Amino acid sequence: xxxxxxxxxxxxxxxxxVRLIEQRLLPHRFEILSCGDYQATAAAIKDMAxxxxxxxxxxAGYAMAQxxxxxxxxxxxxxxxxxxxxxxxxxxxAHDLFAALEQVFQAALTASTADAARVAAVQAAEAFAEGxxxxxxxxxxxxxxLLRPGMRVLTHCNAGWLAFVxxxxxxxxxxxxxxxxxxxxxYATETRPRSQGAKLTAWELAQAGxxxxxxxxxxxxxxxxxxxxxxxxxxADRIAAxxxxxxxxxxxxxxxxxxxxxxPLYVAAPRSTFDSxxxxxxxxxxxxxxxxxxxxxxxxxxxxxxxxxxxTAPGTSADNPAFDVTPAALITCFITEEGLIEPNxxxxxxxxxxxxxxxxxxx
Numbered sequence: 001x002x003x004x005x006x007x008x009x010x011x012x013x014x015x016x017x018v019r020l021i022e023q024r025l026l027p028h029r030f031e032i033l034s035c036g037d038y039q040a041t042a043a044a045i046k047d048m049a050x051x052x053x054x055x056x057x058x059x060a061g062y063a064m065a066q067x068x069x070x071x072x073x074x075x076x077x078x079x080x081x082x083x084x085x086x087x088x089x090x091x092x093x094a095h096d097l098f099a100a101l102e103q104v105f106q107a108a109l110t111a112s113t114a115d116a117a118r119v120a121a122v123q124a125a126e127a128f129a130e131g132x133x134x135x136x137x138x139x140x141x142x143x144x145x146l147l148r149p150g151m152r153v154l155t156h157c158n159a160g161w162l163a164f165v166x167x168x169x170x171x172x173x174x175x176x177x178x179x180x181x182x183x184x185x186x187y188a189t190e191t192r193p194r195s196q197g198a199k200l201t202a203w204e205l206a207q208a209g210x211x212x213x214x215x216x217x218x219x220x221x222x223x224x225x226x227x228x229x230x231x232x233x234x235x236a237d238r239i240a241a242x243x244x245x246x247x248x249x250x251x252x253x254x255x256x257x258x259x260x261x262x263x264p265l266y267v268a269a270p271r272s273t274f275d276s277x278x279x280x281x282x283x284x285x286x287x288x289x290x291x292x293x294x295x296x297x298x299x300x301x302x303x304x305x306x307x308x309x310x311x312t313a314p315g316t317s318a319d320n321p322a323f324d325v326t327p328a329a330l331i332t333c334f335i336t337e338e339g340l341i342e343p344n345x346x347x348x349x350x351x352x353x354x355x356x357x358x359x360x361x362x363x
Contacts (some may be wrong), residue, residue: 001161001175003030003207009133009166010055011062013125017068018062020050023162027203028300038066045090045097048194052163053237053273054132057096062123063087064104068121082107092285093246093323095238095275100128110155128272129156129165134193135270136167138337143173143233143268146335147182151230154187154220158200159235159268169235169268171204173335176177180212186212187229191248193293193320217250224261232258233335236269243328243343244281245269249321255330264332267343271336276352281325294318 001008008340011020014034018041022033024048033049041063044050050059067083084105091097107124111117153174160171167175177184186205190195198214205212213221222227238246245251245267258265278284278304295318298308312318331343341351 001166001208003203009129010052010162011050011058011129011165013062013065013122013129018044018066020044020055020057020059020151021162022052023200024049025306025344027199028306035063035066037070038063039086041066042090045087051196052158052168053094053096053162053235054136054169054270055162056091056094057100057272058125058129058132060087060090060097061100061104061128064101064108065121065125067109068104068118071114071118076108076114076117080105093237093287094273095278096132096270096272099272100125103128123243130271132164132272133166135337136161136164136169136172136270137176137266139169139270139294139335140167140176142174142337143266143335144176144180144182146231146264146266146340147173147177147184148185148230150185152185152187152228154189154223154229154232154254155201156189156197156232156234156251157191158196158204160201160204162200162204163235168188168204169335170233171201171271172268173233174205174210175208178208184210186210187220187223188212188214189217189250189254190214191250193297194216195297196248221257224257224263227261229258229261229263231263232265234265234267236267236273238278238284239267239269239324239334239348240275240278240281240284241276241348242280242345243331243334243348244284245326245328245331246281246284246286246323247326249324252324252326252330255326259330259331264307264328265324265330266333266335267331268335271338271352274348274352276349279326282287284323284325286324287322289317289320289322291318291320294320 071079108121160168
């Protein structure tokens with residue numbers, strides 16, 4: 001996607017350094033963060049300098065490649081295993097993180113020498129990142145076919161370009177339809193407590209020139225009640241074998257509203273988000289984040305400085321689950337890089353067992 005007319009990917013490898021868009025500063029400042037070793041890249045994942053299932057998957061793969069590049073020939077495997085545990089412990093819910101990490105780790109282990117393992121690790125990390133970008137574009141094409149002129153699309157959190165290496169998942173169909181001249185209007189939820197909708201999705205849509213309005217999370221029900229939503233498109237962090245889907249907290253609420261008002265809810269995600277080893281949504285680990293994300297907000301002051309302010313009374317405590325699980329029965333279908341998939345165990349198993357189709361190259 002483009003920022004002020006210049007194309008950027010969300011994350012890339014430059015030599016031995018991982019370069020990524022610093023998402024914590026958006027939309028007020030656009031900066032590139034450089035992570036010189038795997039520990040720094042792991043910290044960027046944990047601290048949400050990079051976020052979104054696809055983007056943190058690519059970050060995890062690149063971090064594993066950095067570990068391979070830095071590991072000594074003597075004790076090479078032990079160094080890789082230590083790095084793998086560090087990267088695995090950053091965030092527990094998004095399946096792409098673990099898929100990319102294992103892809104790169106296994107590629108390094110199959111090489112015959114440490115030098116060959118370093119090359120293999122970098123190639124595997126680049127392959128995951130390129131595959132993620134290609135998947136985003138293919139998801140965009142598949143999902144755009146579901147959209148009609150004048151549709152009003154509701155989306156939650158940020159599952160756009162910033163959440164992938166490029167294109168995104170939930171926003172990719174919107175970008176493809178917009179590029180084809182299809183008029184659409186997008187409602188983006190604010191997405192408390194970290195406000196990814198307000199800070200990231202609204203910024204992305206503005207960069208792309210897509211008509212949109214930001215709403216408070218609690219305003220969604222009113223839109224449904226007044227027949228102002230034609231479809232809902234969200235991303236996913238992990239999809240269980242039966243189709244139950246973990247996504248940003250608040251997605252389940254929207255799914256219940258969508259079913260109540262007979263509005264289709266689509267979940268856009270690539271193969272790497274589907275976890276056939278997790279039987280149902282009840283087995284998906286849900287990240288519990290620090291209560292300060294609920295107790296405080298960060299924004300731009302009148303003086304142009306970013307600052308954090310407390311919004312609660314002293315002594316107030318908070319629960320802060322980062323994700324919830326939407327049952328498969330509330331999902332209309334999955335939008336994947338290989339087309340639309342029904343949200344049930346049989347359809348998902350048949351699809352995941354097939355050899356992946358070759359994605360079209362990202363433009």
